[in-house]
Amino acid sequence: MQQANPSQPTRVIARHPGAHLAWIGKGFLLLLAVLAIIVLVRSFFDNPQLFIQIVISGLQLGFVYALIALGYTMVYGIVRLINFAHGDVFMVGAFVSYFAVSYFNLHLWPTVVFPGIPVGVAVVIGSITVILLSMIVCAMMAAVIERVAYRPLRTAPRITALITAIGVSFFLEYFGALNFVFTARFIPYQRPFSVVTWYIKDGIHLVVAGQAAPIGSITFSNIAIIIMVASILMQVALQFLVRRTKTGKAMRATAFDKQTAQLMGINADQVISITFAIGAALAGMGGVLYAIAYPSINTLMGILPGLKAFVAAVLGGIGSIPGAFVGALIMGQAESLTAGYISTPMRDAIAFSILIIVLLVRPTGIFGEPEGEKA
Amino acid sequence: MLLEVENLNVYYGAIHALQGISFHVAEGEIVTLIGANGAGKSTTLRTISGLLRSRGGSIRFRDQEIGTVTPEQIVRLGISQVPEGRKIFAPLTVQENLEMGAYTRRDPSEIQATMQRVFASFPRLKERMNQLGGTLSGGEQQMLAMGRGLMSRPSLLLLDEPSMGLSPILTEEIFRIIREINSQGTSILLVEQNALMALSVAHRAYVLETGNIVVHGTAREVSENPQVKNAYLGIAS
Numbered sequence: 001m002q003q004a005n006p007s008q009p010t011r012v013i014a015r016h017p018g019a020h021l022a023w024i025g026k027g028f029l030l031l032l033a034v035l036a037i038i039v040l041v042r043s044f045f046d047n048p049q050l051f052i053q054i055v056i057s058g059l060q061l062g063f064v065y066a067l068i069a070l071g072y073t074m075v076y077g078i079v080r081l082i083n084f085a086h087g088d089v090f091m092v093g094a095f096v097s098y099f100a101v102s103y104f105n106l107h108l109w110p111t112v113v114f115p116g117i118p119v120g121v122a123v124v125i126g127s128i129t130v131i132l133l134s135m136i137v138c139a140m141m142a143a144v145i146e147r148v149a150y151r152p153l154r155t156a157p158r159i160t161a162l163i164t165a166i167g168v169s170f171f172l173e174y175f176g177a178l179n180f181v182f183t184a185r186f187i188p189y190q191r192p193f194s195v196v197t198w199y200i201k202d203g204i205h206l207v208v209a210g211q212a213a214p215i216g217s218i219t220f221s222n223i224a225i226i227i228m229v230a231s232i233l234m235q236v237a238l239q240f241l242v243r244r245t246k247t248g249k250a251m252r253a254t255a256f257d258k259q260t261a262q263l264m265g266i267n268a269d270q271v272i273s274i275t276f277a278i279g280a281a282l283a284g285m286g287g288v289l290y291a292i293a294y295p296s297i298n299t300l301m302g303i304l305p306g307l308k309a310f311v312a313a314v315l316g317g318i319g320s321i322p323g324a325f326v327g328a329l330i331m332g333q334a335e336s337l338t339a340g341y342i343s344t345p346m347r348d349a350i351a352f353s354i355l356i357i358v359l360l361v362r363p364t365g366i367f368g369e370p371e372g373e374k375a
Numbered sequence: 376m377l378l379e380v381e382n383l384n385v386y387y388g389a390i391h392a393l394q395g396i397s398f399h400v401a402e403g404e405i406v407t408l409i410g411a412n413g414a415g416k417s418t419t420l421r422t423i424s425g426l427l428r429s430r431g432g433s434i435r436f437r438d439q440e441i442g443t444v445t446p447e448q449i450v451r452l453g454i455s456q457v458p459e460g461r462k463i464f465a466p467l468t469v470q471e472n473l474e475m476g477a478y479t480r481r482d483p484s485e486i487q488a489t490m491q492r493v494f495a496s497f498p499r500l501k502e503r504m505n506q507l508g509g510t511l512s513g514g515e516q517q518m519l520a521m522g523r524g525l526m527s528r529p530s531l532l533l534l535d536e537p538s539m540g541l542s543p544i545l546t547e548e549i550f551r552i553i554r555e556i557n558s559q560g561t562s563i564l565l566v567e568q569n570a571l572m573a574l575s576v577a578h579r580a581y582v583l584e585t586g587n588i589v590v591h592g593t594a595r596e597v598s599e600n601p602q603v604k605n606a607y608l609g610i611a612s
């Protein structure tokens with residue numbers, strides 16, 4: 001660490017031409033933060049129900065972004081590649097579940113195989129099966145993409161692989177848009193289970209189908225709960241995998257230094273494939289849950305959530321798994337609060353404003369360590 | 376013969392780093408490869424480990440050709456390398472680093488037994504089991520690197536400059552452990568710049584100069600070679 005010399009501040013600036021820019025950025029950010037907090041506090045006291053409602057929808061969004069962001073950050077951690085096709089894997093996850101439900105009634109298999117099974121149990125098992133199928137298909141697809149498109153470029157300059165990733169992304173989007181694949185239309189999505197909504201006003205009550213919740217109440221749905229639980233479960237499972245299992249330790253070792261990992265007898269290519277597959281499985285699950293929450297799907301549906309999850313990963317510190325999670329929750333709130341209090345179209349702008357601010361002020365993100373230490 | 380290297384030719388682009396070198400390591404031996412900076416010592420070890428490929432020539436381990444075998448498979452065959460500069464996995468704990476050394480092995484109780492043996496040689500590592508590898512001192516990192524290299528229970532251990540950056544006392548200690556490892560039955564190919572120390576533990580030695588072996592023989596013969604005395608041992612002849 002270099003100590004700044006207070007008597008010669010000009011030299012510090014001279015050494016880092018971007019230093020004063022970062023200062024302006026920091027000041028600007030601080031101002032923004034203060035403004036945002038004032039606005040939020042005022043909004044909260046003006047109408048607490050509305051505020052909580054917005055936070056809940058932000059959580060729902062944030063937890064989906066978390067599922068996608070984990071894949072970005074894991075893949076970046078191990079091969080230093082921003083896998084821009086990741087958002088499209090998310091889209092494929094949604095479509096796989098669409099076909100499974102609307103064409104093959106996969107969600108109903110328990111009632112077919114075990115006719116006497118209680119309806120509730122059947123729905124749960126059926127829905128989990130649908131999600132698992134999407135996860136498996138996405139995992140296999142990502143492993144193939146890695147093998148075909150990225151592995152041959154392992155030793156090429158990073159920009160080559162990055163451009164290839166964008167190419168793969170376009171391929172998935174527009175191949176999917178062909179008429180004999182997913183078509184380019186927006187397709188109404190059939191949920192494997194139905195939405196149940198509750199409202200909170202003097203206790204928790206069920207919203208009767210076809211009726212609106214009373215004015216001034218806070219509503220939440222089973223979908224929001226499922227998304228949060230699933231996302232947290234995946235985060236915990238991933239932490240366990242990475243910290244405790246042999247494969248997870250090999251992933252961390254390979255991410256840190258691939259050649260030395262090979263000297264330990266670790267098959268680095270295999271570990272990299274596994275990393276892509278896990279990230280894709282999580283994105284696939286995210287795709288299904290997103291489609292269930294916002295039931296209209298299209299081959300371009302992965303672009304914006306993918307980019308926002310990418311921003312979340314950068315915000316949290318790309319390469320850091322807890323960072324991706326925290327970043328995603330922040331992104332969900334930023335988007336939801338912007339849509340609620342400023343204007344709906346602004347919500348996409350805010351995501352990319354955050355990206356720009358992070359890159360200016362703290363490019364390594366919240367949990368990130370300075371680059372360069374890694375081999 | 377444990378390891379038999381013949382006519383290695385390794386290139387980095389247009390740079391001809393190894394220009395047809397041949398040498399061998401017999402079962403139970405400590406063989407040292409000495410040479411100045413850039414002579415090609417690390418290149419030799421990296422080629423044996425499968426990270427680099429030779430153009431022509433052959434590398435035979437227990438009479439099996441390993442010139443085209445993958446690095447991870449070579450570890451399974453029984454060759455382990457402690458790379459130059461330690462290359463500790465900084466974000467992993469000491470224990471996890473050692474576990475990575477045993478990656479190719481399955482039986483947890485046997486791995487545990489090997490780890491206890493490593494701790495017996497390097498008691499310092501045991502005290503620091505849960506410390507992150509990156510926070511160890513240079514000397515401790517060297518011990519960890521050697522311990523990690525032993526965790527696969529290799530029959531041939533490749534050591535790349537184990538004394539680099541260590542104090543004289545620690546260097547003595549490391550060389551004492553090298554002898555100890557060897558006396559327990561592990562053959563060693565030792566790359567060193569510290570020719571004096573290397574020749575004092577080795578049975579045989581090869582001197583590498585810009586990709587060619589220029590002198591070889593028993594450690595005694597090599598240390599008495601006037602050219603070696605002059606260039607590597609700092610003794611005017």
Ligand SMILES: Nc1ncnc2c1ncn2[C@@H]1O[C@H](COP(=O)(O)OP(=O)(O)OP(=O)(O)O)[C@@H](O)[C@H]1O
Nearest residue numbers: 387390392410411412413414415416417418419568
């Ligand atoms: N990745 C590389 N790309 C190009 N040239 C390389 C590369 N690695 C090594 N070289 C060159 O190959 C030659 C041999 O290098 P090597 O690392 O094997 O030397 P060394 O004997 O281990 O030296 P030292 O004692 O400094 O570690 C040197 O001239 C070096 O510059």
Ligand SMILES: [Mg+2]
Nearest residue numbers: 416417418459
């Ligand atoms: Mg070297």
